[in-house]
Amino acid sequence: MGKMLIKNVLCAGRKTNVLIEGNRFSSLSAPSDVPSEKVIEASGLAILPPFFNTHTHAAMSLLRGYADDMELHKWLTQYIWPFEAEMTSDDIEKGSYLAIKEMIATGSVFFNDMYFDIERTVKAVDELGIRASLGVTFMESHTKAQQSEKLDILRHWQDPSGGRIMLTVAPHSIYTVGSDLLKKCASIAREGGFRYHIHLSETEKEVADCVRLHGCRPVEYLDRLGVLGDNVIAAHVVHVTEKEADILAGRGVTISHCPCSNMKLASGIFQYKMLKKAGCRITIGTDGDSSNNNLDMGEEMKFAALLAKVGSGDPETAPAEEILRCATAGGAEAFGIDSGRIEEGALADALLVDMNDIKMQPCHNLISNWVYSAGSEAIKYVICDGRIVG
Numbered sequence: 001m002g003k004m005l006i007k008n009v010l011c012a013g014r015k016t017n018v019l020i021e022g023n024r025f026s027s028l029s030a031p032s033d034v035p036s037e038k039v040i041e042a043s044g045l046a047i048l049p050p051f052f053n054t055h056t057h058a059a060m061s062l063l064r065g066y067a068d069d070m071e072l073h074k075w076l077t078q079y080i081w082p083f084e085a086e087m088t089s090d091d092i093e094k095g096s097y098l099a100i101k102e103m104i105a106t107g108s109v110f111f112n113d114m115y116f117d118i119e120r121t122v123k124a125v126d127e128l129g130i131r132a133s134l135g136v137t138f139m140e141s142h143t144k145a146q147q148s149e150k151l152d153i154l155r156h157w158q159d160p161s162g163g164r165i166m167l168t169v170a171p172h173s174i175y176t177v178g179s180d181l182l183k184k185c186a187s188i189a190r191e192g193g194f195r196y197h198i199h200l201s202e203t204e205k206e207v208a209d210c211v212r213l214h215g216c217r218p219v220e221y222l223d224r225l226g227v228l229g230d231n232v233i234a235a236h237v238v239h240v241t242e243k244e245a246d247i248l249a250g251r252g253v254t255i256s257h258c259p260c261s262n263m264k265l266a267s268g269i270f271q272y273k274m275l276k277k278a279g280c281r282i283t284i285g286t287d288g289d290s291s292n293n294n295l296d297m298g299e300e301m302k303f304a305a306l307l308a309k310v311g312s313g314d315p316e317t318a319p320a321e322e323i324l325r326c327a328t329a330g331g332a333e334a335f336g337i338d339s340g341r342i343e344e345g346a347l348a349d350a351l352l353v354d355m356n357d358i359k360m361q362p363c364h365n366l367i368s369n370w371v372y373s374a375g376s377e378a379i380k381y382v383i384c385d386g387r388i389v390g
């Protein structure tokens with residue numbers, strides 16, 4: 001495989017030459033005359049880890065702006081689900097392309113998706129060159145034939161991209177999937193070595209309904225079913241007690257915090273400080289374009305930091321470095337991807353960011369500028385798996 005040399009780039013505070021061989025960083029202090037197939041002259045650019053978006057619904061890019069300014073259950077039942085019922089596989093493919101192009105343009109090289117007709121999304125991810133974890137989504141409303149089709153997809157899965165795409169078992173939520181299917185999904189995931197992706201404790205209604213139907217709160221309910229483990233990615237996790245936080249931390253569950261979606265749907269304030277203190281693994285996701293209304297992880301990072309501060313009344317909560325880690329290496333680790341950091345030997349995923357961008361100046365602290373000030377217009381190159389993808 002070929003070599004790519006990134007010359008005179010700012011890396012962890014010093015100007016250096018970064019060499020990529022194949023799909024990994026081979027040197028962060030390479031000589032400037034290494035023969036390479038591709039050379040990027042990167043004076044004035046900084047190399048930073050790219051984003052790992054741990055919860056989204058890519059094809060819902062087609063619903064951007066379709067229904068705004070209402071709460072989750074009305075939004076889902078009266079607008080989103082009826083719209084989706086009309087969507088074809090071709091629509092899903094177009095929506096996936098649109099979303100992935102948006103994610104690349106805003107610095108993401110990975111997304112954890114939950115949607116339908118995933119073979120169309122596989123095609124888009126493969127062609128556009130990024131990474132993804134695509135959910136085979138289960139809902140109680142699907143027919144037996146649809147469910148066995150999904151099991152077949154999992155059983156016969158082969159990654160066409162050579163290591164960039166994985167599948168997850170994705171029961172939608174506890175209010176759309178019954179206890180038997182939730183458990184069945186867990187055993188399929190365990191046996192097949194898949195992650196288990198679910199919406200969890202997103203709204204007060206979800207919690208109240210769970211208490212009424214099952215006599216306990218959502219996290220306790222899933223724990224009682226034996227579902228929770230270190231392969232579980234739980235999206236939202238807004239309404240939880242300290243006891244539930246301890247369960248999530250103890251089971252090694254990864255949380256995908258989606259601040260924009262939670263704020264826009266007024267679902268509630270994510271308890272970052274409490275969950276962090278309990279030892280929970282927190283990563284960041286955008287949720288779909290229909291409830292955000294974009295897939296820009298840079299914005300999501302800033303919102304996550306600000307919401308954590310206002311939610312806890314403590315400005316020291318969620319400092320910039322920590323939030324950047326949630327949005328990058330934290331997400332990569334949760335999916336077992338050896339990336340999210342600029343290090344020799346790691347997978348060659350990176351952003352090259354313009355230090356002369358108006359919102360990057362002056363530079364008292366690069367990470368602070370990146371988290372709190374800059375926008376995606378400062379991104380000049382997006383590199384994934386050793387290739388320039390945007």
Ligand SMILES: [Zn+2]
Pocket residue numbers: 055056057199235287288
């Ligand atoms: Zn979602």
